[in-house]
Amino acid sequence: MWLFALPALSINVVIILIPALLTIALAFCQWDGLSMPVFVGLANFNAVFADRVFWIALGNNIKWTLIFLTVPIAIGLFAATLLLLIHRGRTLFQIVYFMPVVVATAITARVWQGMIYNPNTGVFGLLQRFGIELADPLAHTETALYGIAAVDLWHWWGFLAVIFLAALRQVPQEMVEAARLDGAGFFGLLRHILIPAIAPTIKLMMVMTVIWSFLVFDFVYILTQGGPAYSSEVLSTLAYRNAFFEFDLGRAAAVALVIALFGLTATFAYVRLQAREGAN
Amino acid sequence: MTKFTRSLSGVAFAAMTLMASGQAMAQTVSWWYEALTPEQQKLLDDKLVGGFAASHPGVTLELEYRGNAVENQQRLALMSGGGPDIINSNGPATALATAKAGQLLALDDYAAKLGWDKRLIPMFLSLGKVDGVLYSIPKNYEAMGLFYNADIFAAKGWTAPKTVAEMEALADTMLAEGMTPFVAGNAGFRPANEQFFTVALNQLAGPAAIREALAGTRPWTDPVFVEAMTRFKAWYDKGYYGKDYFSTSTIDAFAGMVTGKTGMAPQGTWAFSWVKDYFDPAGANAAFTSIPVAEGVPYPLFPIGVGSALSINAKSANPDAAAQVIDYIFSGDFYGAVVPQWQGEWNVPLADLSGIAMQGEVTPLYKEATTMIADAIADGSYGYTTWTFWPPRSEQYIISGVEELWLNKATPEQFLAGLQEIFAGELAEGSVPPLP
Numbered sequence: 001m002w003l004f005a006l007p008a009l010s011i012n013v014v015i016i017l018i019p020a021l022l023t024i025a026l027a028f029c030q031w032d033g034l035s036m037p038v039f040v041g042l043a044n045f046n047a048v049f050a051d052r053v054f055w056i057a058l059g060n061n062i063k064w065t066l067i068f069l070t071v072p073i074a075i076g077l078f079a080a081t082l083l084l085l086i087h088r089g090r091t092l093f094q095i096v097y098f099m100p101v102v103v104a105t106a107i108t109a110r111v112w113q114g115m116i117y118n119p120n121t122g123v124f125g126l127l128q129r130f131g132i133e134l135a136d137p138l139a140h141t142e143t144a145l146y147g148i149a150a151v152d153l154w155h156w157w158g159f160l161a162v163i164f165l166a167a168l169r170q171v172p173q174e175m176v177e178a179a180r181l182d183g184a185g186f187f188g189l190l191r192h193i194l195i196p197a198i199a200p201t202i203k204l205m206m207v208m209t210v211i212w213s214f215l216v217f218d219f220v221y222i223l224t225q226g227g228p229a230y231s232s233e234v235l236s237t238l239a240y241r242n243a244f245f246e247f248d249l250g251r252a253a254a255v256a257l258v259i260a261l262f263g264l265t266a267t268f269a270y271v272r273l274q275a276r277e278g279a280n
Numbered sequence: 281m282t283k284f285t286r287s288l289s290g291v292a293f294a295a296m297t298l299m300a301s302g303q304a305m306a307q308t309v310s311w312w313y314e315a316l317t318p319e320q321q322k323l324l325d326d327k328l329v330g331g332f333a334a335s336h337p338g339v340t341l342e343l344e345y346r347g348n349a350v351e352n353q354q355r356l357a358l359m360s361g362g363g364p365d366i367i368n369s370n371g372p373a374t375a376l377a378t379a380k381a382g383q384l385l386a387l388d389d390y391a392a393k394l395g396w397d398k399r400l401i402p403m404f405l406s407l408g409k410v411d412g413v414l415y416s417i418p419k420n421y422e423a424m425g426l427f428y429n430a431d432i433f434a435a436k437g438w439t440a441p442k443t444v445a446e447m448e449a450l451a452d453t454m455l456a457e458g459m460t461p462f463v464a465g466n467a468g469f470r471p472a473n474e475q476f477f478t479v480a481l482n483q484l485a486g487p488a489a490i491r492e493a494l495a496g497t498r499p500w501t502d503p504v505f506v507e508a509m510t511r512f513k514a515w516y517d518k519g520y521y522g523k524d525y526f527s528t529s530t531i532d533a534f535a536g537m538v539t540g541k542t543g544m545a546p547q548g549t550w551a552f553s554w555v556k557d558y559f560d561p562a563g564a565n566a567a568f569t570s571i572p573v574a575e576g577v578p579y580p581l582f583p584i585g586v587g588s589a590l591s592i593n594a595k596s597a598n599p600d601a602a603a604q605v606i607d608y609i610f611s612g613d614f615y616g617a618v619v620p621q622w623q624g625e626w627n628v629p630l631a632d633l634s635g636i637a638m639q640g641e642v643t644p645l646y647k648e649a650t651t652m653i654a655d656a657i658a659d660g661s662y663g664y665t666t667w668t669f670w671p672p673r674s675e676q677y678i679i680s681g682v683e684e685l686w687l688n689k690a691t692p693e694q695f696l697a698g699l700q701e702i703f704a705g706e707l708a709e710g711s712v713p714p715l716p
Binding site: 032033034035053113117118119120136138139140141225226227228229230241244245246247248 | 352355356358359377378380381382383466467468470524525526527528532672673675676680683684686687689
């Protein structure tokens with residue numbers, strides 16, 4: 001049995017376990033990436049927790065998680081249910097919904113930044129010329145995070161819709177038919193039959209959303225690089241700046257451990273939930 | 281000695297002879313380079329690799345284009361005992377850290393033997409020294425000055441401002457005429473913030489006060505800096521940097537100067553390539569001069585920066601050959617070949633440009649500007665750029681701190697207090713680059 005597991009285990013040890021252990025060790029060291037690391041105990045964590053930017057970034061990650069736990073899941077579920085109920089054009093709609101997911105992040109971000117939000121070259125600028133005052137959300141501290149989240153949501157909800165549709169299609173058709181005969185409307189069907197039937201899929205997606213939300217980096221970095229004035233800073237952009245611009249890799253590793261902590265908590269909660277459901 | 285050991289010795293001797301003759305025959309010098317456009321790569325392949333090969337038979341320069349993360353790749357390679365022969369750092373601060381980690385070769389002997397100490401501007405050589413030992417040499421230098429549209433200024437009867445008071449009066453006139461006074465914007469490139477900070481700090485507080493602060497003898501919370509930052513913030517509030525600063529890229533704003541949408545550009549000499557891209561096709565005429573200064577600050581004034589610095593890997597197998605490559609870069613032959621094609625990028629710090637035969641047309645504006653800057657440096661009339669003279673954490677703080685200052689998240693006093701705290705820590709660690 002061990003021989004059978006060896007290839008996958010070796011890859012995991014080399015690619016995941018060793019770098020993970022090194023990151024944990026690095027969080028307790030001062031290292032500029034050039035000289036030998038020096039053990040400094042909890043100094044990196046003390047510095048991170050004393051840094052007001054860390055708390056701004058953590059707050060933004062929490063806001064981001066709350067947005068992605070609700071908005072795209074609600075839209076995805078709604079769209080998937082509509083797709084379940086129609087037959088003509090279902091494949092076409094699935095392709096259209098899924099298409100933003102396969103477009104490269106850099107392209108999506110640049111299109112939104114230059115062709116939609118931009119007050120000179122984008123749709124917002126065009127609307128301004130017609131008297132509709134729409135400010136570039138990426139340029140203001142109050143809206144920058146939400147402006148980025150809107151781009152990510154546009155790219156993300158279609159993926160959830162397709163996943164939820166796949167789960168909904170496993171629900172026995174007889175149950176749906178019976179509910180309809182009993183007079184259930186669209187929302188009744190959704191609430192009493194479909195959502196309970198695909199609850200494990202929804203829970204899994206929610207756990208993954210928590211993990212992914214604390215790892216968010218690409219859209220933030222391309223669109224605002226955490227600005228203006230730290231208003232869209234998240235933990236991963238903070239760690240990136242610590243590591244590659246300030247050359248403080250120990251501090252970056254400490255921030256990375258905080259990110260991992262949230263992911264681990266979400267995973268642990270999911271495993272407990274699964275175990276409880278299994279026992280019932 | 282048995283027959284077997286005799287045979288083994290013979291094979292070993294033959295192998296050593298072959299290796300030695302191979303070394304004598306051809307040496308390879310490796311250099312990892314950042315991402316370039318295909319045209320730029322072709323230019324370097326022709327003028328640098330090809331030009332060097334023609335004058336140095338027996339040494340091959342291998343330029344490897346490794347993308348924008350080349351600095352990080354190089355750090356990891358150096359840490360593991362590898363890396364290219366020529367180390368290209370992002371300026372003196374990075375070179376300082378690499379030298380302190382023992383990963384760079386001392387260049388003093390090469391500088392004396394190959395005459396770099398006579399050929400290069402002494403101020404720039406001093407930037408590469410750590411505890412008196414030379415470890416890096418600027419590949420090029422840049423200076424912040426003021427670009428403007430000469431045609432528009434002439435048509436409107438404006439002259440280039442020499443004082444901050446004149447600059448403010450002109451900026452107010454531009455605002456009244458619907459122009460954005462400064463070419464500015466940070467969309468897609470937040471470090472643009474530090475360029476505007478650099479110009480404002482130098483022109484308002486003056487290089488003498490900045491030098492004292494960089495040396496640790498004057499705090500950043502000093503009233504001279506508070507006053508400078510208060511005025512810098514007022515300029516943003518008045519709209520000198522434009523109402524769409526965070527949505528505009530500096531390059532787009534620079535292009536707007538051709539049509540009179542934007543007024544004047546406090547920019548680095550790298551913007552000469554933008555002049556070529558936007559002014560020349562439109563048949564417009566650009567002009568370049570010193571940044572205007574406040575009362576008591578010397579004029580002309582050009583804050584000086586070093587975008588990259590060259591060193592030799594301490595573990596290089598071919599250090600002499602690597603020194604030959606660096607020597608070629610600081611030759612008149614290479615300067616004359618590359619500068620007409622790529623103005624602003626290969627502004628190597630040669631002390632005397634008068635005898636160099638240029639292989640192509642160099643615009644009169646560029647010639648005039650480089651002479652003006654060289655004269656100012658010789659007179660000691662230069663300032664300090666954040667990306668060259670500030671250590672990394674302080675520099676990063678400034679990039680975000682400028683936004684906090686402008687967007688009312690921090691007062692000038694709070695912004696400078698934060699800078700002082702971070703800078704003092706880095707000064708104590710010895711991370712502040714050497715000052716000229």
